[in-house]
Amino acid sequence: MREGILVEFPWFDAFQSNKRAVSDSIAYEKASILFNLAAVCSQQSLASDLTTDGGLKAAAKHFQVLTFHNFAATTAAVAATTAACMRNLH
Numbered sequence: 001m002r003e004g005i006l007v008e009f010p011w012f013d014a015f016q017s018n019k020r021a022v023s024d025s026i027a028y029e030k031a032s033i034l035f036n037l038a039a040v041c042s043q044q045s046l047a048s049d050l051t052t053d054g055g056l057k058a059a060a061k062h063f064q065v066l067t068f069h070n071f072a073a074t075t076a077a078v079a080a081t082t083a084a085c086m087r088n089l090h
Helices: 026-047 053-072 076-089
Strands: 009-012 020-023
Touching: 009 026, 026 053
Parallel strands: none
Antiparallel strands: 009 020
């Protein structure tokens, strides 16, 4: 039995908004937030002006942030919880 307060985190499939998954795992919530952060960082990188040195540096910086946060999230607990929740979406 778990101790403490149970908080459920609902998520919806990005491509089929009627598909909903709910998890009470903080590891899954962290992974979901990092996924969204990665999406934003990659979009910022793609929006950079790659024809200038400043734009290339900005794009590289966004990808570095993306890499750091994704590396920090790669644990077995996060992977297992994420896989379990993804099965619920399909």
